[in-house]
Amino acid sequence: MPMQPWFRDAKLGIFLHYGIYAVDGVPESWAFYDGDVPHERYMSQLDRFTASDYDPRAWAALFARAGARYAVLTARHHDGVALWDTGQGDLSVVARSPAGRDLIAGYTEALRDQGLKVGLYYSHSDWNHPDYATAVHPEPHDEEIRTNRYASARPGEEDPAAWARFLAYRDAQVGELVNRYRPDLLWFDGEWERSEEQWGLDALAGLILAANPDTVLNARMLRHGDYATPEQGVPVVAPDGPWELCLTVNDSWGFRHHDHHHKSVRQLVRHLAETIGMGGNLLLAVGPREDGTIPAEQAARLEGLGEWVAKHSTAVYGTVAGLPAGHHYGPSTLSSDRRTLYLMCFDTPRETVSLRGLRTPVRRVSVLGRGTALGHRVVGGLGEVPGVLWIDAPPAADVDDCATVLAVELDGELELYRGAGRD
Known part of the structure; x- marks a missing residue:
């Protein structure tokens, strides 16, 4: 059944x-x-x-x-x-x-x-x-x-x-x-x-x-x-x-x-x-x-x-398991349409939050529950190996006392690189 x-x-x-x-x-x-x-x-x-x-x-x-x-x-x-x-x-x-x-x-x-x-x-x-x-x-x-x-x-x-x-x-x-x-x-x-x-x-x-x-x-x-x-x-x-x-x-x-x-x-x-x-x-x-x-x-x-x-209900309900270990330093969930990642940060983010191995372009990053948009950029990458997505840390006023959640809206369904990098 x-x-x-x-x-x-x-x-x-x-x-x-x-x-x-x-x-x-x-x-x-x-x-x-x-x-x-x-x-x-x-x-x-x-x-x-x-x-x-x-x-x-x-x-x-x-x-x-x-x-x-x-x-x-x-x-x-x-x-x-x-x-x-x-x-x-x-x-x-x-x-x-x-x-x-x-x-x-x-x-x-x-x-x-x-x-x-x-x-x-x-x-x-x-x-x-x-x-x-x-x-x-x-x-x-x-x-x-x-x-x-x-x-x-x-x-x-x-x-x-x-x-x-x-x-x-x-x-x-x-x-x-x-x-x-x-x-x-x-x-x-x-x-x-x-x-x-x-x-x-x-x-x-x-x-x-x-x-x-x-x-x-x-x-x-x-x-x-x-x-x-x-x-x-x-x-x-x-x-x-x-x-x-x-x-x-x-x-x-x-x-x-x-x-x-x-x-x-x-x-x-x-x-x-x-x-x-x-x-x-x-x-x-x-x-x-x-x-x-x-x-x-x-x-x-x-x-x-x-x-x-x-x-943070949209990061909880209507989601599936998020990123495998190694892509983000913390748990994450993924919307059921696979177009939004929710990154959970238990500690106060300092300077930047990184996301590795993301192949899908990013449309927008914001603090869930606050709506504050965050700057982000991809640094590095070579051929099929994507660079690292660096997300600006949210302002102190937007940091949640238990866990801050960043909504990463993707330009398409999630696609990850899981390889070992270029030889």
């Missing part, structure tokens, strides 16, 4: 790890899996999860101001706690917590009212389900998968019938999400604990796409995935095809009381610019408190990022 056009041009999404783990501010699911928190104490957070100030319309409005075009909410993490009224058992915030209501329906409605695409996260694995630890990955990449009691059956205690019951439960829950909420994107996780055959991903993909053929699936649906999902660092080389960088605003996916190590707005702008300059989307993670409010430090960073995006 060809990739949905909306995803390629979304550029920015918001990732929400929201669940009972926000009560005590412990790592989502991993806290008991790794033995850092006793299982009973972890699950006791259900009794204190209130969602008392949960306002998905406020979330959606904030995400829209940030410049996001989609969001992804953890409908069910590895701990198995569902945020909706599932018919598959009672392990949900609806049945077992003071929140007592479906937290996904309002989210999907609020996003769509803002024109945002709806993403739902669902973990293949469920470390609380009685039928989950009844199989073993035939070739686990990590020995802990084989030995952790929440992940795998003990040697000789595999139970194919129980595993089949688990897959039926998994399929039924995914079916609920697809049929009730019709998400535009399903973000799967936990795939490393079983093989593709064990997961029965052919059948799962068929179930999803039969209900909504336009559903976008991430790479953790393995060969059924539509796009790659690197985490926590812009790759040096872009993955093949569509991709998305998953990045936390601080150091945590979910809410952690003591994690105040937030990235600055400048750093977030840089991550966004580098990601879209390589043709990817940025999925930026924030962790709501248990009451449903997004911490002020994180909301402020989304607002700041949105201010930069709004000012």
Whole structure:
């Protein structure tokens, strides 16, 4: 299935790890899996999860101001706690917590009212389900998968019938999400604990796409995935095809009381610019408190990022990956008609900005968001080897605090020289 056009041009999404783990501010699911928190104490957070100030319309409005075009909410993490009224058992915030209501329906409605695409996260694995630890990955990449009691059956205690019951439960829950909420994107996780055959991903993909053929699936649906999902660092080389960088605003996916190590707005702008300059989307993670409010430090960073995006929207949306490394000292994007380059400068330009290997003549250079025209000239060049385009640095008043963007309007479609120069 060809990739949905909306995803390629979304550029920015918001990732929400929201669940009972926000009560005590412990790592989502991993806290008991790794033995850092006793299982009973972890699950006791259900009794204190209130969602008392949960306002998905406020979330959606904030995400829209940030410049996001989609969001992804953890409908069910590895701990198995569902945020909706599932018919598959009672392990949900609806049945077992003071929140007592479906937290996904309002989210999907609020996003769509803002024109945002709806993403739902669902973990293949469920470390609380009685039928989950009844199989073993035939070739686990990590020995802990084989030995952790929440992940795998003990040697000789595999139970194919129980595993089949688990897959039926998994399929039924995914079916609920697809049929009730019709998400535009399903973000799967936990795939490393079983093989593709064990997961029965052919059948799962068929179930999803039969209900909504336009559903976008991430790479953790393995060969059924539509796009790659690197985490926590812009790759040096872009993955093949569509991709998305998953990045936390601080150091945590979910809410952690003591994690105040937030990235600055400048750093977030840089991550966004580098990601879209390589043709990817940025999925930026924030962790709501248990009451449903997004911490002020994180909301402020989304607002700041949105201010930069709004000012430079033509360099963000409707663009494709820009110049390969070596042509410009910084990321860039290219308009979809390939006639305008957007050069992003993180540091204050001094004297000139250079662009190498450009064969297409330049009509005009200006500061995006200001309109100020900049002088420019080509120096050098010999035969087929083009000279260097030198662009005058913008006036101090036109320098952006996060990243200055120069719009280079070309007299034709972009053509680059990629050779080694004359012998």
